[in-house]
Amino acid sequence: MKNRSSLPLYTPSSPSLPDEKLLYQNTDLNNNRSDDSGLSSRNVYIETYGCQMNVSDTELMSGILTQAGHRTVSHIDDADVILLNTCAIRENAEIKVINRLVHLNHRKRRKEDLIIGVCGCMAQHLRDKLLEAAPYVDLVMGPDGYRDLPMALNAVVTGDPFLSLQLDKNEDYADIAPIRKEGIRAWLTIQRGCDKMCTFCIVPFVRGRERSIPLDILTDDVKRLVDEGFKEIVLLGQTVNSYNDSQHDFGELLWRIAGVDGVERVRFTSPHPADATDSMIDALENCPEVCKQLHLPLQSGSTRVLETMRRTYTVEQYRDIVYKLRERVPQIALSTDVIVGFCGETEEDFKQTYQLMEEIRFDTAFMFKYSDREGTLANKMLSDDVPESEKARRLNEIIDLQEGISADINTASIGTTVPVLIEGNSRRNDEEYHGKSDTFKTTVFPKENARIGDIVDVTIQSSTAHTLIGEIA
């Protein structure tokens, strides 16, 4: 266990959010509290839904539980406790979890003392309504409540459900040591919460305000990760490049983390275009460990729609960042997020998105139909007026476009040689390794004498839309 209690917690000085009530609505729902004495050790199985931040939170939860004497298990049949670490970003994510809970209830009928908990963003979003939908759930806990997990497991034994839904703008879990699976790539949360107020997005309401973990703590974390054998560090934050611990900005952080002895590669996700500063671009251009890859969410190719989304940039400004990046880092791979069918999106707006994707030619894109989320600004102020069938058509059109572009870009890389960090055996063939190129493309090649964790030069011989296939040069 790390001891970082002597370090001051960073208190963000962020602009106030329009609906603070929703964020800090109460919540003194932590009923049934009792202390940890007499707590018996339990086997906990955690199932993770949603983004990489949730994967990272699961590692944090494992750290907290293990520290309190519990075990995390990898087979659900071994579990005394099943925790779902959930996502609220789109309706589908919540439907998936509700369906899963129905299945888990069957399991609970066979094993009466099984504890079922819902943690994370959907817990925070639906709050006590979750217990109406799934009354057999024992525990509902939002992303800032994980310190209460050991106490909660103890408390639910008395029978009543345990709710921990207080958002805490000071909670950064900086003193908790997450438990990670061994591997090559470690995900490191450098910032929690979000102060941007995109109208479509539930994140500020379920994860609270932005807070950055002090750089000295992160540097120590990275040294530890290197000692544990990790070679690549992926920095995580909702708007990761707005990082500021009141002494260092994101560019400084990149140089510092990349400078830790033994760090071979640094990536980060997801930056916000409005915070794409020169210091970030400088690190991408000049810091050898910072990979030549950027995921830069666009959301829409129509400035009008970007305005109703409150993205705080125009298409021209986004385009300028892309051109600047490509000028200074010619080999950079760009990926993005796009939403179609947002409130009021016309055919003309959609065409502008399509054309911008044609023009920019992202390496890859994550594409979504707009999903109305209760509690967001769009839900309150705008009308979800694009018919479902129209959303689906628009989505299919950009998926088809992007598949072709991704395949073409990969085909164009045939004959080039790319550095690949080897992660393990390829899924299909034990004679082959897989790893990621500097530009984050999955690359597969025969093993020869290389070892997992090596960075090797691979000459690309063929490709699909999502994979490069080659041989060590």
Ligand code: 5AD
């Ligand atoms: N509907 C559809 N997509 C959404 N995203 C966020 N909120 C919504 C929503 N309500 C998408 C954005 C974001 C990604 C993580 O999820 O594109 O960048």
